[in-house]
Amino acid sequence: MLKAAVIGVGSMGRNHARVYREMENGVKLVAVADSDEAATARVGITYNVAHYTDYVKMLDEQKPDLVSLAAPTGLHKVIGTELIERGIHLLIEKPLAKTVDEGQALIDLARKKGVILSVGHIERFNPAIMELNRRLKEGMAGRIYKIHAQRLSPYPSRIKDAGVVIDLASHDIDLMRHLMGNDEIVRLYGETLQSINSDREDMFNGLARFRSDAIGVLDVNWVTPTKVRRLAITGARGLFRCDLLSQELFFFENETAPSQWDTLSVLHGVSEGNVLGIRIRRHEPLAAELKDFTNAVANGQEPTVTGEDGLQTLRIALDFVQSAKSGEPISLKRMAVT
Ligand SMILES: NC(=O)c1ccc[n+]([C@@H]2O[C@H](COP(=O)([O-])OP(=O)(O)OC[C@H]3O[C@@H](n4cnc5c(N)ncnc54)[C@H](O)[C@@H]3O)[C@@H](O)[C@H]2O)c1
Structure with a gap:
């Protein structure tokens, strides 16, 4: 025991x-x-x-x-x-x-x-994320173009020692690292605003470039009077939309994408196809x-989540804060895998 x-x-x-x-x-x-x-x-x-x-x-x-x-x-x-x-x-x-x-x-x-x-x-253990991860690994989205996270909240007055980037956006940075698999962020740029706190940022928008060329977008703040936790992934074969609060996952199919996808297939356009509501077996992430x-x-x-994962996520969060302070994008060559 x-x-x-x-x-x-x-x-x-x-x-x-x-x-x-x-x-x-x-x-x-x-x-x-x-x-x-x-x-x-x-x-x-x-x-x-x-x-x-x-x-x-x-x-x-x-x-x-x-x-x-x-x-x-x-x-x-x-x-x-x-x-x-x-x-x-x-x-x-x-x-x-x-x-x-x-x-x-x-x-x-x-x-x-x-x-x-x-x-x-904890979001790695959200059943909707687990299902999304499984389907991405199977190639359901095809090549990933964009991963977009939105995490908006009212202001948590109890958090006194961390800004919104390391406190809240770290969830989405970790999810991006997790869902993008072996891909890594190689360049990032952040903008922050201090609207409620005098010493820490409470609004954050970030852009990230992955080694595969995919683009990451983060929209995170403590200034929204309702709670929103959403993730969208746009790929060659369609769009995944995930609501992390209701644990729902939808797939909007690109009808133009070839049904048998291989690396040689050429995409000739994007059009609206079927919409699939994916059944999730719900459980408590914690x-x-x-x-x-x-x-x-x-x-x-x-x-599943190692100390090293936590550190990589923290590094990226702090780089976003630094980028926002300097007004400059940051290249993360140290993370590029050759
Ligand atoms: N995974 C998530 O979704 C999630 C959500 C909220 C908070 N958190 C994290 O959990 C941690 C705590 O956040 P919270 O929102 O619960 O804050 P909180 O202020 O509600 O709770 C922190 C508790 O720690 C206690 N504490 C302070 N100093 C202590 C000490 N020396 N010894 C023992 N206890 C002490 C406080 O009295 C308080 O009860 C933070 O790191 C936060 O980022 C994670």
Whole structure:
């Protein structure tokens, strides 16, 4: 039986506690810790587990095998280091850390200590994304021309230590890396705006160029009074449209594309064809994410989202912020695979 604990049981962490509590096989939630006494007591009492305001005391007394770390991003490095030093496997909520150096240090230490490190890029476990990924790999879209992500939200006043690019757009950057497979971003350009925060951006629009020539478009902000999470992928054979909130996936077929697609086929135009609503077997993404992580711990294998994935995504997010500050596009030659 693996003993699980959660550090930081605010808006996200309390869901980790619930999901661990509901796990049936081989994992037991033993404790939660949060510096806010009311928060830790509320979650501890709800799930009938030990609760602490001092996470070090919790680690000393409960000796968990694995931990979800869902404290604010600025604390990921210091708390993550303490966990890894003790040999505790950990899933760090996204983004991995505040800076590339901090993220790299966590990865290096985890490798040295033989600790499994995963990052909470939860959208990979959205069933609509999983189905989309499967169909892209089968070649249903043909050559991909464009991937367009839209993630618009009201303002989350609780997030005090990260701007909208690393906090929110990191979901879409990770999805682009995931769905584009071996393709990599080789050039990017960002524009940001600070409309509500005085010190951090809360609106972001980004453009990315992939090695394959595909174009990535990101439209992300905290200034929209409703929640939108959409992804569209335009390919030679048609358009995928995915709603990540309702977990729906549609395919708009390009009728002009040859039905038997091969690399020699020439596309002579684009016209409206059939529209396919793709059946999705819905599940809770967080439950799938934590199952993936605990399986990785139980079997000593790599999780679906590695620390390295988290770091690459953070790098790209910070490059977008830098590009917006300088007004210049950034070439990412370091990532181009020869
Ligand atoms: N995967 C997702 O979809 C998703 C969604 C929201 C947040 N997050 C991530 O989760 C993390 C937390 O965000 P949130 O929205 O839950 O924030 P939050 O403010 O609601 O929760 C953070 C909690 O950490 C606690 N905390 C602060 N300092 C602590 C310490 N030293 N020891 C223990 N606990 C401490 C706070 O009291 C608070 O309860 C962030 O990294 C955020 O990016 C991920």
